[in-house]
Amino acid sequence: xxxxxxxxxxxxxxxxxxxxxxxxxxxxxxxxxxxxxxxxxxxxxxxxxxxxxxxxxxxxxxxxxxxxxxxxxxxxxxxxxxxxxxxxxxxxxxxxxxxxxxxxxxxxxxxxxxxxxxxxxxxxxxxxxxxxxxxxxxxxxxxxxxxxxxxxxxxxxxxxxxxxxxxxxxxxxxxxxxxxxxxxxxxxxxxxxxxxxxxxxxxxxxxxxxxxxxxxxxxxxxxxxxxxxxxxxxxxxxxxxxxxxxxxxxxxxxxxxxxxxxxxxxxxxxxxxxxxxxxxxxxxxxxxxxxxxxxxxxx
Numbered sequence: 001x002x003x004x005x006x007x008x009x010x011x012x013x014x015x016x017x018x019x020x021x022x023x024x025x026x027x028x029x030x031x032x033x034x035x036x037x038x039x040x041x042x043x044x045x046x047x048x049x050x051x052x053x054x055x056x057x058x059x060x061x062x063x064x065x066x067x068x069x070x071x072x073x074x075x076x077x078x079x080x081x082x083x084x085x086x087x088x089x090x091x092x093x094x095x096x097x098x099x100x101x102x103x104x105x106x107x108x109x110x111x112x113x114x115x116x117x118x119x120x121x122x123x124x125x126x127x128x129x130x131x132x133x134x135x136x137x138x139x140x141x142x143x144x145x146x147x148x149x150x151x152x153x154x155x156x157x158x159x160x161x162x163x164x165x166x167x168x169x170x171x172x173x174x175x176x177x178x179x180x181x182x183x184x185x186x187x188x189x190x191x192x193x194x195x196x197x198x199x200x201x202x203x204x205x206x207x208x209x210x211x212x213x214x215x216x217x218x219x220x221x222x223x224x225x226x227x228x229x230x231x232x233x234x235x236x237x238x239x240x241x242x243x244x245x246x247x248x249x250x251x252x253x254x255x256x257x258x259x260x261x262x263x264x265x266x267x268x269x270x271x272x273x274x275x276x277x278x279x280x281x282x283x284x285x286x287x288x289x290x291x292x293x294x295x296x297x298x299x
Contacts (some may be wrong), residue, residue: 003100003101003195003198003199003202004101004102006195006199007070007071007099007100007101007102007199010070010071011070011071013071015071015072015076016269017076017265017268017269018075018076021079021080021268022267022268022269022270022272022275022276022279023079023080023083023272023275023276023279024079025078025079025082026051026079026082026083026086027051027082028048028049028050028051028082028085028086029049029050029051029052029053030047030048030049031046031047031048031049032046032047032049032126033045033046033047034046034047036115036118038110038111038114038115038118039110039111039114040098040103040107040108040110040111040114041098041103041111043095043096043098043111043115044074044096045093045094045095045096045115046074046078046081046093046094047091047092047093047094047126048081048082048084048085048091048092048093048094049085049091049127050085050086050088050089050090050091051085051086052086053089055089055127056127057123057127057128057129057132058089058090058091058127058128058129059088059089059090059091059128059129059132059133059134059286059290059293060090060091060092060093060119060128060129060132060133060134061084061088061090061091061092061093061133061134061135061136061286062092062093062095062112062116062133062134062135062136062145062160063077063080063081063084063092063093063094063095063136063137063141064095064097064112064135064136064137064138064140064141064142064144064145065077065094065095065097065137065138065141066137066138066139066140066141066142066167066265066268067099067139067140067141068139068140068169068196069099069100069108069140069143069196069199069200070099070100070101070196070199070200071099073096074094074095074096074097076268077094077138078094080267080279081094083279083283084279084282084283084286087279087280087283087287088283088286088287088290089287089290090134090286090290091126091127091128093115093119095112095115097111097112097141097144098111100199100200101198101199101200101202104199104200104201104202105200105201105206105209105211105212106147106209106211106212108144109144109147109148109151109211112144112148113148113151113152113155116133116148120133131158131293132161132290132293133160133161134160134161134162134163134164134286134289135148135149135160135162135163135164135224136162136163136164136165136166136227136282137164137165137166137168138166138167138265138267138268139166139167139168139169139236139264139265140169140200141166142164142165142166142167142168142169142170143168143169143170143212143214145163145164145165146163146165146168146170146214146243147210147211147212147214148160149163149223149224150210150211150214150217150223151211153220153222153223159222159223159224160224161224161225161289161290161293162224162225162226162227162285162286162289163224163225163226163227164226164227164229164282164285164286165226165227165228165229165240165243166228166229166267166278166282167229167230167231167234167236167240167264167265167266167267168228168236168239168240168243169236169239170213170214170215170236170239170240170242170243171213171215171216171236171239171242172197172200172201172206172207172208172212172213173207173208173213173216174239175194176193176194176197176235179235179236179238179239180235180237180238181235182233182234182235182263193235200212214243215239215242215243215246217246219246219247219249219250219252220250221250221251221252223247223250223252224252225252225253225254225289226244226247226252226253226254226255227254227255227257227281227282227285228240228241228243228244228254228255228256228257229257229259229267229278229281229282230244230256230257230258230259231259231262231263231264231265231266232258232259232260232261232262233261233262233263233264234262234263234264235264236264241256244256255285257278257281259274259277259278261274262274266278267279
């Protein structure tokens, strides 16, 4: 009950990144909204179709928004989904992720998997290619993207072609007080981060579950290639770098980009020049992944 009250209070706080996105919103050709029933909760989805691209079947990039598992909505990422759609020629799917503590671990992962299946089953209706799917997210959204890739290893079907992990939260085992928190307020009061962890993981024994803390996963060589966006002054920088090395050691193609002088969630809070550079890199990696897939298909 206390976690629910605390979460609802935090959701009342204004988010400046919602009113002042680091990339201005762009027009897209079409934005299709759906409300899809899942076993977790009815889920709002938005598909963004690129402005100047005509294709019979579009590749898809699935976006998972951040918010420490308990806050924010998919509208937070609306400007970035528009940017990525136009920049890549892909359809961008933006998912309204179920929030903790109402829907704790592993509900958002299960929800995401069901949405993925729903999308694949309607590929013709949506004008998408179910064989060209990529995933990514920011902060807690990056955790869900990474966890979904691990979850898919135990399911029939293919891995995504790419996973994009921006400032990822990947380690619930290490107490936040032991992480290199650069912001004095958070460093002084790690109990706040512990509260957020409790909302998503009400059972402390869940912390070492690889779907909660991917840094503890037994990584296999078939996992999706990865792009890591790492902020220099981020408490979660070490776990992102550890997971990147783990993927590399398993023979997975990994690109790690360290952004100097920025903090957690810089893609949304700035500085704008670094944020724009990061979003352009994501777009470039998506296009590169599509080109590689099409080349392999031809050969």
